[in-house]
Amino acid sequence: MTKLKFYGIDAIGLRAREEVLPGRLIVMEGTDGVGRSTQVQFLRPWLESVGYAVIDTEMTRSELAGPGLKQAKEGHTLGPITLNLFYATDFVDRFEREILPALRAGFIVLTDRYIYSLIARSLVRGADPHWLRSIYGLALKPDIIFYLKIDLEDLIPRVLQSGGFDYWESGMDMRLGSDLYESFVEYQTRMLAVFDEMVDEYNFHVIDASLPAEQMLEQIKHQIIPLLPHG
Template structure:
């Protein structure tokens, strides 16, 4: 059986990636693909428990990084690899690029330490396609201001999100064949047209 595709959605909080997840899901399903929709941190019962800690408990940045990768290890083993091996397409709201953005860019954890964790936890596994929803930090902060009760990441200041955005852009520059950067300040209709064009070509 042909291996499925692994697609990830990335972006700063407020970039709108979660808004477009259902539309992308329907694009894949309408093309006849079994589609598994998941998220990080989370995706498994243990991962969801770790997610609650990560989003709401204060901790050292390296503890945060280790817990992110602990949840990811379970996610890969229990959800991502089994789905890919049976030919399903996996659509994940965040993956390891988020660790480079948030823990390296945002928190200042050593990039080398995160690379070591990446190699240890996922080996050769990388997304086939990463959609980076990009907006100016002023826009993301404005969107977050009107959102639900924010978690501890969403409560961070604009400087934090600027570092995250820069780290995402650095990551995209390092892997240009995998990343598609989407201007998420466009209208909903414009973004959907961009997404349709992307998925026609894969």
């Protein structure tokens, strides 16, 4: 059963109700283009095939904030504070409406990014670390966090092959370069540095994202199996 461990306060009152969460919370983290979504797509049918109920979730899928956030990002006019608060609202809504109910029901919850990408993006944009911890302190500590780690030299061709540079994932709102490519290189360099600093603090399980997807999957499965509930 998932132990009730939080990064800050128990804002929802789970401890007070002496709740037990029989599910498991499994997180895929890493920057854009490292294959998080691919691993979630592999893991869900595998877990279901061996008898587990599974849900998956990701950023901007909140019914409350997701559509508005996607629409706001299309205009390329969001300031960093508004962007941070929009993402925080999206996360908290999914946490209360999707993640917690699924854990209560004994589901395996696979999440493509959790609070760590949100914190990294905010730190790169100059947010105060103490402010971020106060926002995301209500988050449960996952059962395991996989950090799909990649070097910038391996990341660039992957992003180009999968559709090219995205405005926000290139940090264009921060004016980090004279064009999309220069901005992407500088922004992702900063993001990767922040993720690397998080490895020990948050107990990331590092997976080499330069490996073929199937090899990454086998490593991830090997680490997930001991965590799964047994009837």
